[in-house]
Amino acid sequence: MLENNHTIHLTLNGESRAFTVEPRETLLHVLRERAHLTGAKKGCDLGECDACTVIMDGRAVNSCCVFAIEADGSTVETIEGIGTADEPHPLQRAFIDAGAIQCGYCTPGMIMAAKALLDRDPHPTREEIHAAMSGNLCRCTGYTRSRRPSSRPPGSLNSTRTERGHSSDGAASFRHCQPRHAAS
Ligand code: FES
Numbered sequence: 001m002l003e004n005n006h007t008i009h010l011t012l013n014g015e016s017r018a019f020t021v022e023p024r025e026t027l028l029h030v031l032r033e034r035a036h037l038t039g040a041k042k043g044c045d046l047g048e049c050d051a052c053t054v055i056m057d058g059r060a061v062n063s064c065c066v067f068a069i070e071a072d073g074s075t076v077e078t079i080e081g082i083g084t085a086d087e088p089h090p091l092q093r094a095f096i097d098a099g100a101i102q103c104g105y106c107t108p109g110m111i112m113a114a115k116a117l118l119d120r121d122p123h124p125t126r127e128e129i130h131a132a133m134s135g136n137l138c139r140c141t142g143y144t145r146s147r148r149p150s151s152r153p154p155g156s157l158n159s160t161r162t163e164r165g166h167s168s169d170g171a172a173s174f175r176h177c178q179p180r181h182a183a184s
Pocket residue numbers: 041042043044045046047048049050051052053062063064065
């Protein structure tokens with residue numbers, strides 16, 4: 001182990017996990033390359049596309065913008081933690097039903113952004129949905145269909161599989177680190 005490496009501890013999709021990381025290693029890299037959770041995508045690696053969105057301590061974050069050592073002690077939820085192919089999360093099912101998926105590259109980030117919003121506020125306004133998902137870029141479907149699932153009745157989107165985090169932050173502080181949507 002290199003001298004400057006650190007061991008971090010995460011509660012990752014409900015499990016206690018430890019990773020030895022380099023100082024400049026991102027949370028996204030740890031998730032994809034060490035934990036082999038490849039749902040969060042490396043799109044731009046610059047905080048511009050939100051394909052890497054995960055939920056950290058109840059907030060949607062761009063995992064490419066979070067150093068792994070910053071995440072030490074955090075609870076992290078990825079798309080793999082909310083549903084499976086056989087038992088999809090209601091949001092995943094709603095995206096399918098709405099025709100909001102084509103190539104699917106952006107979809108995990110969109111669903112995690114939507115889930116963070118709905119965990120915090122089960123009754124978001126249309127404007128709040130747009131604000132919460134405004135950074136999630138999609139080359140395939142456009143943006144109308146991907147916003148519809150978040151406006152479905154809250155009871156139809158309740159998760160039975162995962163414990164939910166809560167945050168009192170408003171939509172403006174939604175992103176942990178993102179140049180175009182910096183927290184205020
Ligand atoms: S990979 Fe594009 S915002 Fe992280």
